[in-house]
Amino acid sequence: MLLPPLVMAAIVYACEITILSIGFTMTYLTAKIPNFAHGTYAGYGIYVNYTISKILGLNPYISFPVAFLVGGSIGVVVYMLVIGVLTRMGSGAIVLTISTIAIDIFLTALLYIYAYWLRDTFKTYTIFFILKERDFQLGGTPGIFFVALTICIVTVVLLHTFLTKTRLGVSMRAVAEDPELASVLGIDVYRTQLYSWFLTGGLAALAGAMYPMWFQSHPAAGSFIITSIMAGSLLGGMESVYGAIVGGFGVGLSEILLTNRLQATFGIWVGEYRPLIPMFFLIAVLLIQPRGLQGAYEWLTKSKRGIELLSKLGIKVE
Amino acid sequence: MLAVIGSSVAAITGMSRLIVDIAMYFGLFVIVAMALNFQYGNAGIPNFGCAVQVIVGGFTVSGITLRLAYWLVEKAGVKLLPYQTAYDWLYNSQLNVVAVNNYLKTHPLLGISLLLFSIATAMVLGAIIGWVISVPAIRLRATYLMITLITMADASQIFGRNIPYICGGTLGIWIPNVFAWYPGDRGVITAVVTLAIGLICFFIFRTMLNSPYGRLMRAIRENEVTCQSVGKNVVGIRRNILMFASAITAIPGVMTAYYYSYVVDAMYQRAYWTYWSWLMLILGGPGNNAGTFLGCALVIAMRRVIIVYKWFFDKILFFPISYFEQILLGLLLIVVMIFRPDGLIPEKLLYIPGVNYTKLVRERVKVDWRTAPKMRLAGKRRRFPLKFWRR
Amino acid sequence: MVLFWVMVAIWVFMPAFIVYEEIKERRALAEIEKAEASEE
Numbered sequence: 163m164l165l166p167p168l169v170m171a172a173i174v175y176a177c178e179i180t181i182l183s184i185g186f187t188m189t190y191l192t193a194k195i196p197n198f199a200h201g202t203y204a205g206y207g208i209y210v211n212y213t214i215s216k217i218l219g220l221n222p223y224i225s226f227p228v229a230f231l232v233g234g235s236i237g238v239v240v241y242m243l244v245i246g247v248l249t250r251m252g253s254g255a256i257v258l259t260i261s262t263i264a265i266d267i268f269l270t271a272l273l274y275i276y277a278y279w280l281r282d283t284f285k286t287y288t289i290f291f292i293l294k295e296r297d298f299q300l301g302g303t304p305g306i307f308f309v310a311l312t313i314c315i316v317t318v319v320l321l322h323t324f325l326t327k328t329r330l331g332v333s334m335r336a337v338a339e340d341p342e343l344a345s346v347l348g349i350d351v352y353r354t355q356l357y358s359w360f361l362t363g364g365l366a367a368l369a370g371a372m373y374p375m376w377f378q379s380h381p382a383a384g385s386f387i388i389t390s391i392m393a394g395s396l397l398g399g400m401e402s403v404y405g406a407i408v409g410g411f412g413v414g415l416s417e418i419l420l421t422n423r424l425q426a427t428f429g430i431w432v433g434e435y436r437p438l439i440p441m442f443f444l445i446a447v448l449l450i451q452p453r454g455l456q457g458a459y460e461w462l463t464k465s466k467r468g469i470e471l472l473s474k475l476g477i478k479v480e
Numbered sequence: 481m482l483a484v485i486g487s488s489v490a491a492i493t494g495m496s497r498l499i500v501d502i503a504m505y506f507g508l509f510v511i512v513a514m515a516l517n518f519q520y521g522n523a524g525i526p527n528f529g530c531a532v533q534v535i536v537g538g539f540t541v542s543g544i545t546l547r548l549a550y551w552l553v554e555k556a557g558v559k560l561l562p563y564q565t566a567y568d569w570l571y572n573s574q575l576n577v578v579a580v581n582n583y584l585k586t587h588p589l590l591g592i593s594l595l596l597f598s599i600a601t602a603m604v605l606g607a608i609i610g611w612v613i614s615v616p617a618i619r620l621r622a623t624y625l626m627i628t629l630i631t632m633a634d635a636s637q638i639f640g641r642n643i644p645y646i647c648g649g650t651l652g653i654w655i656p657n658v659f660a661w662y663p664g665d666r667g668v669i670t671a672v673v674t675l676a677i678g679l680i681c682f683f684i685f686r687t688m689l690n691s692p693y694g695r696l697m698r699a700i701r702e703n704e705v706t707c708q709s710v711g712k713n714v715v716g717i718r719r720n721i722l723m724f725a726s727a728i729t730a731i732p733g734v735m736t737a738y739y740y741s742y743v744v745d746a747m748y749q750r751a752y753w754t755y756w757s758w759l760m761l762i763l764g765g766p767g768n769n770a771g772t773f774l775g776c777a778l779v780i781a782m783r784r785v786i787i788v789y790k791w792f793f794d795k796i797l798f799f800p801i802s803y804f805e806q807i808l809l810g811l812l813l814i815v816v817m818i819f820r821p822d823g824l825i826p827e828k829l830l831y832i833p834g835v836n837y838t839k840l841v842r843e844r845v846k847v848d849w850r851t852a853p854k855m856r857l858a859g860k861r862r863r864f865p866l867k868f869w870r871r
Numbered sequence: 872m873v874l875f876w877v878m879v880a881i882w883v884f885m886p887a888f889i890v891y892e893e894i895k896e897r898r899a900l901a902e903i904e905k906a907e908a909s910e911e
Contacts, residue, residue, distance in 0.1 A: 196623050198630075244814055251821065255623050256526045260758060261817055267755065268810025271803040278799035389634070392627050434642045441631045448616060448624055496875065503882050510885075668874050675881045682885065770893045773886055828897060 164303045168422055174307055174376050176414030177314035178204075179387070181369040183394035183410030184321065185362035190400050191338040192358045193245060195258045199266040201391055203233045203363050205273050205384030207370020212379075215296050217284055222296045223309065226371050233367020234360040240265055241359040246352065266385055273381040289381065293374040306375040313372070317365065318407055325403065334358050386437075390417060393440035396447045399456030408455060413443055500667050502784045504739055507674035508732040510776045511681050512757040514769065515725040518685055521766035521827070522694065523721045524701035526622050529613055529629030530757055531750035533726045535636045536609055537602040537733020541655055542647040542743040545598040549656050550576060552590065553583050566644040573654045577741075580656040588661035595658045595673075595738070602730040610726025614719040633750035640745035652744030655737050667739065674735045681728055686769065697721065698767075751806075756783075759809055763816050765823020774824055782808075 164170070182204060189197040207229040215222035244261055253261075281288040298305040325331040336344040337354045345351045373379055394413040398405030417439050424432040451457045462468040512530055519525045554560050558579055561572035584591045613632075617625050640647050647653055659669045688694050700707050700714055708714050732753075737743045756779060764775025786793070786805055793801040816823070 196627055244818070247818055251818070253817070253821065256626075257817060257821075259526075259623050259626055260762070261814055263755065264810040264813035264817075266810075267751070267806050268814070271806035271810065274803045275799045275807075278803075282798045389631055392631075396624075396627075431642070435638060437638055438635055441635050444631055445616075445628060448620060448628055452620065452624065500875070500878070503878055506882070662874075664874060668878055672874055672878045672881065675878060675885070679881060679885055682889075770889045773889055777886065825893075828900065 164301075164307070168418070170303070170307045171376060172415050172418035174310045174372070175418055176411045177310040178369040178372055179390050179394050179414030179417075180314055180407055180410035181317055181365050182387070182391045183398065183406040183413075184317070184403050185365040185369075186391050186395045187398065187400055187403055187406035188338075188358060188362050190395065191403075192334070192355060193249070193258070195245075195255055195262060196392065197362075198259070198262045198388060199240065199269055200362070200366055201384040201386070201388035202266050202269040202273070203236055203366035203384065204370030204373060204387065205270065205381055206236060207233055207367035207372075208374050208379045208383060209273060209276060209381070210367065211293065211371040211374055212288070212291065213280070215293055216286070216291070217280065222293055222371075222375065226313075226368060229367040229371035230364040233370070234364030236269070236367070237359040237361075237363020238356055240363070241356060245359075246355065266388075270382055270385050273384075277381050290378060291374065291380075292376075292378045294376060297375055304376070306372060310372050310375075313368070317368075321403065330354070330357060389437065389444065390414065390440040393443040393447070396444055397454050399454030401453065401456050405454060405456045413440055416443075497667075498784065498788055500665070500671050501788070502781055504667065504671040504674060505784055506776060506780045507671060507678045508735060509757060509760060509780055510678045510773065511674075511732050512729055512753060513760045513764075513772045513776050514678075514681055514685055515728045516757055516761050517766060517769060517772045518689075518728075519721060519725045520761065521768065521772075522689060522701065523697045523718065525617065525718060525722060526626055527613070527629065527722065527725070528626045528754055528758075529609075529632055530729055531633035531748060531753040532613075532629065532636050533606045533609055533729035534733040534736075534753045535633070535640065535745070535748040536605050537730035537735075538737050538743050538748050539640060539646050539733075540602040540605055540730070541598050541734050541737040542653050543645065544601055545594055546653065546655060548597065549580055549594055553580050556583065558583050570644055570648050570651055570653065573648065577654040577656050581660045584656060584658065584660040586661075591658040591661055594656075598734050599677075599731055602734045603727040606730030607723045607727040609730075610723035611719065613726065614722045617718065617722060630750065630754070633754060637745045637748065637750070640748075647743045647745060650744070652742055655741050655743055657741055658738060666741075670735065670739045674732075674739075677731055677735070681731075682769065689769075755809065759813050762813060763823060765820075765825045765827060767827035768823070768825055771823050771825035771827075 165173075182200065185203075186197060186200045189195070189200065210229040210232050211222055211225040214220050214225035214228060244265060245258065248258055248261055277288045280286070294304070300308060323331075325335060333344065333349045333354050334357065336347070336349060337351055337358075341351050344354075370384055373383060377383075390413055391410070394410030395406050396409070397413055398407070398409030400406075417436065420439055421433060421436045447454055451461070453460075462472055512534065516527065516530060519527045550560060550563055560576050560579055562568045563572055563576055613629065616628055620628065641650055643649070644651075657666060659666050662669050689697075696707070696712060696717065700712070700717060704714055733748065736747060740747070760775040760779050761772060762775075763779065764773065765771030783805065786801060790801050793804070797804070
């Protein structure tokens with residue numbers, strides 16, 4: 163064992179939340195709406211993993227690229243059929259957000275029906291399950307710990323390269339900044355949006371595929387962690403993908419470690435209130451600094467009082 | 481035991497039972513949907529926290545009224561089992577409620593005053609919740625507010641589930657029958673009271689919307705900055721609207737508790753109270769009471785019929801019918817938003833006798849939308865979206 | 872049983888009243904529009 167199991171669980175969970183938060187923030191940047199269906203894509207990742215590893219009996223890690231493709235295609239379909247149409251009709255942010263909630267309900271129900279169909283056809287448990295035993299061991303440590311960390315870091319590095327170096331990534335950022343101006347410059351806005359929805363959907367399902375390797379999963383697991391995802395993105399400031407990395411990792415880590423800490427202090431009953439921790443983050447961020455860590459950083463480095471505070475602490479800003 | 485608590489629930493059976501059920505749910509949801517219409521359709525506040533206010537209504541009955549009923553009945557000399565600790569509160573709930581029901585049978589006045597007390601308390605608590613919501617609502621962007629309110633609904637449910645003193649935790653708690661003095665069916669009289677409250681609420685909302693205040697609300701919805709520039713206190717008006725509508729939304733929570741004689745947190749899921757009421761509003765057409773009623777009637781009739789004939793569907797389907805219902809909810813919402821953005825009954829111009837409103841507001845300007853700048857970037861919500869297939 | 876019919880009555884009255892008022896207002900609005908058109 164490399165680390166205590168609890169810390170490892172927290173890191174795996176934090177990796178998943180980080181990847182999901184990145185996708186959520188990207189959707190918010192390109193479409194200007196919080197996508198409530200983002201967690202549900204992760205639910206689809208969970209069931210791709212389940213189908214491939216339990217029903218087909220293959221290695222669970224084969225399911226990761228498949229989950230990426232499935233999630234990406236769901237994202238594309240959602241954009242083509244609903245969000246794109248509504249945006250072209252000129253609907254406001256509120257209507258678009260309601261439509262993502264409707265998509266969330268629809269997709270979750272569809273996933274439940276798929277799970278019941280699997281149960282009826284293959285006569286196994288499909289509603290509540292955990293795939294820990296299908297994992298490989300590396301020196302007594304479950305493989306998912308290394309895989310999750312690697313995937314998280316690789317995703318961040320690749321995404322950074324993609325967004326800064328490639329033509330498509332740069333045009334994606336341009337569309338996020340100002341769609342009208344981007345279209346003037348000859349960027350096909352619709353196609354760029356499709357690519358970005360493919361990317362976010364795929365990343366979400368990839369994170370979802372990692373979920374049942376350590377945690378208990380059910381069809382609604384994806385839509386339950388949407389609060390953590392939103393808390394992570396908001397903590398990062400909802401303005402850049404890099405903020406979401408920090409925010410997602412922080413929320414994911416603190417959700418498990420803080421619950422455990424509080425349980426040790428106050429007693430076991432605190433565990434019931436675990437969903438309140440991301441909610442607490444969410445509301446605290448919204449009330450104190452609606453722009454999250456990014457806003458706090460800018461306040462510290464730009465405003466007069468922030469610089470004073472920093473100089474008192476002995477930190478110099480140019 | 482159940483028969484005693486339920487006090488002749490099954491007096492009405494068959495088709496009439498279904499009618500009573502539909503009427504009850506229509507009454508409950510029409511109040512929520514009308515309050516939503518008041519907030520979103522007329523004042524433009526996207527309140528996604530209906531479930532919070534409804535749950536407050538339910539918790540008022542289980543946490544406050546129930547204790548008050550026990551206390552009053554004990555004062556009157558009826559021997560009750562202990563109910564102070566969490567264990568006794570849950571374990572003796574049924575027997576205590578039976579004793580209270582027997583007492584209420586001969587004291588109709590106490591029952592009615594308990595009902596009125598719980599409604600009044602729920603309204604006060606709902607207004608407080610509305611005030612709490614309005615603090616971030618004024619500062620935050622609309623989408624952030626939606627996130628906050630949805631999480632608040634979940635949080636209140638978590639509190640209800642884990643603190644047995646509120647509504648008995650996961651087991652739920654029994655509620656005395658305040659209509660015990662009525663010899664007939666309890667469901668019918670609850671439905672009548674709920675519908676009557678709905679009717680009163682409708683007239684209140686109608687009067688408010690036709691008054692100068694209602695026109696001010698619509699003006700704020702259309703253009704906030706202009707209203708501020710003519711000296712209206714937009715923040716204060718928004719807060720008042722939220723508080724008033726929240727107080728009204730708490731009433732269905734109270735009536736649900738009395739209809740089932742039982743409160744458990746799972747009865748007040750956000751999927752149930754928030755999403756279905758929003759579907760009704762969007763289906764019928766925001767900004768229009770007639771549309772709200774139509775949407776409510778359609779959705780409720782469909783849902784109750786599906787639920788009542790569940791056994792039939794369960795035979796032919798391999799999954800529980802509730803998931804099919806959710807698919808229907810999601811699909812309906814999306815289809816209505818794409819094909820009927822204004823709902824089944826679009827909002828009409830305001831009619832005020834003696835005032836030629838059309839002439840005042842409608843300037844016949846021809847706009848070529850192909851050259852005009854995108855309205856989405858102009859900042860404000862467009863009332864009459866372009867049909868995408870006409871381009 | 873009496874209350875059952877009271878319930879049905881309320882239940883029918885609400886939408887009926889709304890429909891009545893809706894039709895009345897729409898008719899009045901249409902009349903205004905017609906008067907305006909004839910003025911022009």
